[in-house]
Amino acid sequence: NEMAFYNNENLIFLDETGFNGHLKGSYGYSPIKVSAYKNVSANRGTNRSLMCAILSSGVAAYSYKTGSYNSNTFIDFIISELVPYFNENRNKVLIMDNARIHKTDEVQRILREHNIAFRFTVPYSPQLNPIEEFFSMLKAHYNSAKVLTPTLSIESILDTIFENNTFSVQCTGFFRNMRNWLEKLQEEIHLFNK
Structure with missing residues (x-):
């Protein structure tokens, strides 16, 4: 895997995930002899998608939108969020999974046009993609905040989470x-090739 040849400081992992008002915690706390429960509407509401890029020291860029990202909205994210970042950080390499929107000719052309080095993860290898753990942690933060502030929008909760955390320690981990x-x-590959 090519990632072995890069320092952590030079890698930026990008992916997208979804949020919905129905995301909820699987447990809660309440006073003694009082059940902990929360009523949730049967209407699933509108999905929000978060596009995010992380590095070993925290979040490099993020944006969200209603509904799912497609190649056009992904290109918008590249131009508005990634190009300015990579213009100031030329030695970084963008790592993406094998999602269809990441692999379109137009996306790859724009990345090359802006001199953004990019690679793709090994298919079906979430353990090699730190942003998967990041999203798991972020959703736990979101679920906790949603219980405490149920009337806030998804964007408001996420903005507060991002504003109040650098995630440096977590991303390093x-x-x-x-x-x-x-x-x-690499050890398994080495043993297999003996």
């Missing part, structure tokens, strides 16, 4: 986990 998996994978 997620990247360390990725490196541990990468080392295990």
